[in-house]
Amino acid sequence: MSSTLLEVRGIVKRFPGVLALDGVNFDLREGEVHTLLGENGAGKTTLMNIIFGLYRADEGEILFKGKRVHIRSPYHALQLGIGMVQQHFTLVPSFTVAENIALGTRDTPSRVAAKIRGISEEYGLEVDPHAKVWQLSVGERQRVEIIKLLYAGARVVILDEPTAVLTPQETEALFKAVRKMTSRGTGVIFISHKLNEVMEISSRVTVLRKGKVIGTLERGEFDQNKLARMMVGREVVMEIEREKARPGELVIKVEDVHARSDKGHIALNGISLEIRAGEILGIAGVAGNGQRELAEVITGLRRVESGKIEFLGKDLTNTSVIDRILAGIAYIPQDRKGIALSPNLSVAENLFLRRKEKKVWFNKREIFGHARRYIEEYKIKTPSPATAVKYLSGGNMQKVVIAREFSLDPRLIIAVHPTRGLDVASMEFVYRSLIKARDKGVAILLLAGELYEIFNLSDRVGVIYEGKIVGYTTPDPTPENIEKIGLMMAGVAV
Amino acid sequence: MNVEGLLSASIRYGTPLLFATVGEIITERSGVLNLGLEGLMLMGAFTGFVTAYSTGNLWLAFTLSLVVGALFALIHAFMSITLRVNQVVSGLALTMLGSGLSGILGRAYVGRPAVMFQPVAIPGLEKIPVIGPAFFKQDPLVYVGYVLTFFLAWFIFKTKAGLTLRAVGEEPAAADARGVNVFWVRYLATLVGGALTAAGGAYLSLAATSMWMENMSAGRGWIAIALVIFAAWDPLKAMLGSYLFGFIMSLQFRLQATGEVHVSANLLLMLPYLVTLVSMVLFSINESFRKRIGAPSALGVPYSREEKT
Numbered sequence: 001m002s003s004t005l006l007e008v009r010g011i012v013k014r015f016p017g018v019l020a021l022d023g024v025n026f027d028l029r030e031g032e033v034h035t036l037l038g039e040n041g042a043g044k045t046t047l048m049n050i051i052f053g054l055y056r057a058d059e060g061e062i063l064f065k066g067k068r069v070h071i072r073s074p075y076h077a078l079q080l081g082i083g084m085v086q087q088h089f090t091l092v093p094s095f096t097v098a099e100n101i102a103l104g105t106r107d108t109p110s111r112v113a114a115k116i117r118g119i120s121e122e123y124g125l126e127v128d129p130h131a132k133v134w135q136l137s138v139g140e141r142q143r144v145e146i147i148k149l150l151y152a153g154a155r156v157v158i159l160d161e162p163t164a165v166l167t168p169q170e171t172e173a174l175f176k177a178v179r180k181m182t183s184r185g186t187g188v189i190f191i192s193h194k195l196n197e198v199m200e201i202s203s204r205v206t207v208l209r210k211g212k213v214i215g216t217l218e219r220g221e222f223d224q225n226k227l228a229r230m231m232v233g234r235e236v237v238m239e240i241e242r243e244k245a246r247p248g249e250l251v252i253k254v255e256d257v258h259a260r261s262d263k264g265h266i267a268l269n270g271i272s273l274e275i276r277a278g279e280i281l282g283i284a285g286v287a288g289n290g291q292r293e294l295a296e297v298i299t300g301l302r303r304v305e306s307g308k309i310e311f312l313g314k315d316l317t318n319t320s321v322i323d324r325i326l327a328g329i330a331y332i333p334q335d336r337k338g339i340a341l342s343p344n345l346s347v348a349e350n351l352f353l354r355r356k357e358k359k360v361w362f363n364k365r366e367i368f369g370h371a372r373r374y375i376e377e378y379k380i381k382t383p384s385p386a387t388a389v390k391y392l393s394g395g396n397m398q399k400v401v402i403a404r405e406f407s408l409d410p411r412l413i414i415a416v417h418p419t420r421g422l423d424v425a426s427m428e429f430v431y432r433s434l435i436k437a438r439d440k441g442v443a444i445l446l447l448a449g450e451l452y453e454i455f456n457l458s459d460r461v462g463v464i465y466e467g468k469i470v471g472y473t474t475p476d477p478t479p480e481n482i483e484k485i486g487l488m489m490a491g492v493a494v
Numbered sequence: 495m496n497v498e499g500l501l502s503a504s505i506r507y508g509t510p511l512l513f514a515t516v517g518e519i520i521t522e523r524s525g526v527l528n529l530g531l532e533g534l535m536l537m538g539a540f541t542g543f544v545t546a547y548s549t550g551n552l553w554l555a556f557t558l559s560l561v562v563g564a565l566f567a568l569i570h571a572f573m574s575i576t577l578r579v580n581q582v583v584s585g586l587a588l589t590m591l592g593s594g595l596s597g598i599l600g601r602a603y604v605g606r607p608a609v610m611f612q613p614v615a616i617p618g619l620e621k622i623p624v625i626g627p628a629f630f631k632q633d634p635l636v637y638v639g640y641v642l643t644f645f646l647a648w649f650i651f652k653t654k655a656g657l658t659l660r661a662v663g664e665e666p667a668a669a670d671a672r673g674v675n676v677f678w679v680r681y682l683a684t685l686v687g688g689a690l691t692a693a694g695g696a697y698l699s700l701a702a703t704s705m706w707m708e709n710m711s712a713g714r715g716w717i718a719i720a721l722v723i724f725a726a727w728d729p730l731k732a733m734l735g736s737y738l739f740g741f742i743m744s745l746q747f748r749l750q751a752t753g754e755v756h757v758s759a760n761l762l763l764m765l766p767y768l769v770t771l772v773s774m775v776l777f778s779i780n781e782s783f784r785k786r787i788g789a790p791s792a793l794g795v796p797y798s799r800e801e802k803t
Contacts (some may be wrong), residue, residue: 054799075673090668092661093791103661104672108654148672 004029004066005187006051006082006156011060013046013211018383018391020046022211024060028156028187033178035190035198037231038208039423041381041393044191045087047208048158051189052084053077064156075104083149084158089141093134097127101148112151119150123177139170146177157181158189163197164421175201193231193423195224207231228424240431243439245459248277250313251412251443252298257307259297267293269467270307275412275443280434282446282458282475286489290467291447292334295416298445299331300324312411330410332401334417336394340401343390347371347382350389351404374403379429395426402433413437416447431456451485452477463488500744501628505636506702508740510535510694510711512639514718515725515732516646517690521567523650523727524683525663525792528570529585531691532715533592538563538692540596543699543706547608552700556635559696560689566592567688568681575680578796593709603706610704611635633701635693639733642690647729659683663790666797676797694718713767724773727790742769 007027013020021043028034036044049055051062053071062069064080071077074084091100098109098116105112113129120126125143133141142162149157159178163171178188178201192198198205205222207214207230214230254273261267267290275281285291296302298309300321309317311327333339341350348371352362371385380399382392389397398418405413415434419427434457438444448454454461458475463485471488473481514531521528528534538559545555566588573584611633619630650656661669662679670676698710717739725732 073673074671078671078673086671088667090665090671092665092668094664095657095661099657100668102654103657103669104674109657 005064007063008047008051009061009063011047011050011062012058013043013050013055014058015391020211021050021057024208024211024213026206026213026216028189030155030185030187031182032203033182033188033190033201035192035202035205036208037191037193037198037205037227039193039231039393039395039425041210041395042208042231042423043211044208045160046211048084048160048189048191051077051082051156052086052158053082078149078152078154081153081155082158083152083154083156085142085145085149085160085162087160087164089145091133091141091144094132096130096132097136097144097147098129100133100144101129101151105152115151116147119147123147123150123180124173125177138165139167139173142166142170142174143177150181154186156187156189158191160191161193161421162190163192163194171197195227198227199224231424240428240435240456242435245279245438247279247459248441251275251277251311252445253308253310254294254298255308255310257297257309258305259293259302260305261293267467268297271464271468273445273462273469275445277411277441277443278438279459280438280444280446280457282448282454282461283464283469284448284451284454284461284485284489285464289464291416291464293467294464295331295333295414295445295447298324298412298414299329325408328409328411330405330408330413332398332405332413332415332418334420336397336401337390341389341397344388346386347375347380347389347392347400348385350400351385351407353404374400374407378403395422395429398422398426398430402430406433406437410437410442412443412445414445414447418446418448419450419453451482461485465489498624498627500741500748501624502631503744503747504737504741505628505632506740507743508737509636509639510697510702510714511718511721511739512643512733512736513694513697514691514715515721515736516643516729517687517694518718518722519650519687519725519727519729519732520646520659520690521684521687522722522793523659523663523790524680525666525790525795525797526571526574526680526684526687527581527585527794528567528574528588528684528687528691529582529719530567530570530588530592530688530715531718532711532713533589534563534566534688534691535695535698535711535715536592536596536709537566538695539699539710540600540695540706541692542696543600543608544603546610546700546704547603547606547706550609552609552611555700556693556696559692563692563695564685564689566692567684570688571681571684574796575677575684578798581794581796589715597708600706600708604708605705608699608704611701635697635701643729643733650729660790663792666792666795670797670799680797691715691718717767720774723789739769 005028009025011021011024024043024047026047036047038044046055050057051071053073053076062071064082069080071080096109098113101116102109102112116127116129125147127140127143127147133144136144142165162174166174182188190201203219204216205227206216207227209231252275254271256270256272257268258266258270259268271290271294273281283291293302297304300319304317308315311329316324316327337343342353348367351371351374352367368385374380375382375385378399380403381396389400392400413434418430418434422430434444446454446457455475455477461473461475462469463471465488473484514535518528518531541562542555542559545558546552570584570588573579574581613631613633616630620626650659658669658674659679662674662676666676695711699706721732721735721739724735
């Protein structure tokens, strides 16, 4: 039996209007991967932020190597030997890798660079110490974060949803590095809600739900179904039952559209597609092949350089965003907090941000009443309609977005990664909402990174590669079809 | 018109700008935007003058203006770092407070002459034709400006402490995670920046003239804010920019004095601001340039660990 590195007892943390953690116990042994599993808003990240010294617990105690500690700051945590790779990386983009790691240490960047090479080799975490961080891919930045912790000699490494931003190959490499760490006695806390990964890497799993520990299971005691049940508290239906689509009139026609990305590169290179009423067109593709730009040219957020966009027979090319909203185009963007919602405004105000309202004056009672209807209808979990949206969990934020966009009675919905970062229950909600809209005759363009999402929802599947649709297929998850999509995604003509 | 005289005057006009600009560069590099430069300069000028007037000790006067500048900047630091109020508002308040306070307190001193710094030639260097007399036959504060600029450039870009300062201004969360005390660094940077800015003001009443006038900084604080952008947060470029503006100012006075060119004085007085605007437009138009100069990412953004955004 290896010894306990870290133990927390009876942790309570309150945020305005929310009890985030309610008497949580958790421990980590040497050389194990202890997974913290839970839905969005279950309190996983909050608990880790307390251990890492970012938040102060309202009640409870933390023991490190058997001794009671008061962790005052992330730096103090790191001095003790507790390090965390947060979801939002804490790197300075304009600095080099070595400069980032030298920051806060006594070493100069040049001395650090040599040590980085050693760590890179030992753990298989390849990175160029002299590269500027802004030039690195997300996967590489994550490696820098991990090297930073190993450099500081961390004995406890917390990885907060590390695979959310990684490709399958990068995930594989990360898991290899994690195994190297545990073989040297480091304890790893792994936060995730991807069950297959949890099954692969964990020695133990603790499930959190609504700020409470539901249970801690040893390897061998858990399987995917059991964990999913513990996580959401009921059986998850991921196979969404739905009827065959009955496509109606042509809603949107994109013809030979060219557009540039923010950096000025050609992002859409003569893309064409058509979607009819009552069908969902899923677009598969490796991220960065023009998905975002496609959504933006249709919603009017990006200029079309050449080509044509027709909506219900009318030419909408380069018309204003508001014209398109009024015409019936709804948008569920990838970036909930930045584009879809205004984080500091209340739930009620965000729900009211609809441009169909022609009123100059509005009274509070009216928008609150309006908000309460949606909160009830869409089961948005919020302490009150007056709560700022930023205090809601990801799933509930998405519900606010969906409630608002659907309330416009759209003819076309553009959904970009609509379930990214959401837990299983919220995911299911989003799926059901989209299919309900489809059955009412809405045309839906789905841009998703995960293939299962495409398969779950689409009636037709298109594959985007370098700003063009390279082919269409059916949404059948057969091995042959998956291979076909994979080849098209990789730019191989089929 | 003699070139030596013009260059020499350019340096003298440029020096107060230089102090204020490098001061603000330090402050902004830590992520704090201080628009209170005008107020700080006036407080510095006033403190310097009163001390020189009553003690006759110029170096004591200069030192005290540094201290008062730091204390005055402490107001801004407390407001923007601890209370996290809007930095623009706090900075503007500081400007108004500084000009008002120095105006009231200084009423009794208007028009009274005090002592002032005299030029000291640097042996050897002053013999270089044209450049010698212009750059090396100046008052001691000009030399302080030279040393300070090179020191700060080295400090910001070549030292570990400079790395920490820049990290705090770019990604405070990253610096915090590395054990850097973001609050302390920002306080220190704001105080040092305030002290240097006040020193720029003190130059006006201790070296450029030997008297006190209400609002004698005459908008130099605002020019310094523009110069920070012009200099891309680099002290060496700030030196170039300050002396360039000094040149414009002295040229304007010469043109007026000689009467060779018949241009409205108001138009000439407008010149520095016009150049400021034009340079900012030019910098902003060129996208690749804007990206390269890169303002500190966290400039003007208060830092709080638990704040959700």
